[in-house]
Amino acid sequence: MATHSPGPHFISHDEAQRFIIIIDDSGMSKTNAVKAAILIMILGGVAYFALRQRQARPLAIGDSAPDFSVPALPSGSLDLKNYRGQIVVLNLWATWCPPCVEETPSLEKFAEKMRDRGVIVLSVSVDEDQKTLQDFIQKNHISYPVGRDPDRSLAAHYGTFQFPETYILDRRGLVAEKVVGATDWDDPRIQNFVLDLARGSNR
Numbered sequence: 001m002a003t004h005s006p007g008p009h010f011i012s013h014d015e016a017q018r019f020i021i022i023i024d025d026s027g028m029s030k031t032n033a034v035k036a037a038i039l040i041m042i043l044g045g046v047a048y049f050a051l052r053q054r055q056a057r058p059l060a061i062g063d064s065a066p067d068f069s070v071p072a073l074p075s076g077s078l079d080l081k082n083y084r085g086q087i088v089v090l091n092l093w094a095t096w097c098p099p100c101v102e103e104t105p106s107l108e109k110f111a112e113k114m115r116d117r118g119v120i121v122l123s124v125s126v127d128e129d130q131k132t133l134q135d136f137i138q139k140n141h142i143s144y145p146v147g148r149d150p151d152r153s154l155a156a157h158y159g160t161f162q163f164p165e166t167y168i169l170d171r172r173g174l175v176a177e178k179v180v181g182a183t184d185w186d187d188p189r190i191q192n193f194v195l196d197l198a199r200g201s202n203r
Helices: 013-025 030-054 098-117 130-139 153-158 188-199
Strands: 069-073 077-079 087-093 119-125 146-148 165-169 175-180
Touching (some): 119 188, 165 188, 175 188
Antiparallel strands (some): 087 165
């Protein structure tokens, strides 16, 4: 499910004209009004490109996964550094995302199966409503750690804007695989890939 943050609002030609008329009526010369309108549009464009530059580049295979610490449910924090040395399956998701909900049962089964093989599933939800998230966890008997990222700062840092998105990290914390969209975690191919990582096989 694609998610989009509201984009910057550029002043249209008609809006600029209305702006000119308003300040012209207040006593400012039309020439100065035009200059002011142009300056506002320029500043808006500069702000837009500054925001674009601050957005993180999406992580790619081979990249080092950035450390993070987010609030965990029901309490405490979820810290990536605590799982270094293990194979980490990091799932970014939300309860309002139908594909995320669809893959939850198979992800839970996957987490249970892999738990004793040096593989840990971590999930970080971008839900804003904590109670909705807690109710979902209880209803679906989710046993793996769940963190919260309601302002999507972690998701943005990872370059994730579509949910679900899953990063499979090797023991060094490098991205070994990236799964965009929902997947069937019962699929032998993905299970074998993760098990090979856990055994230390090179791919």
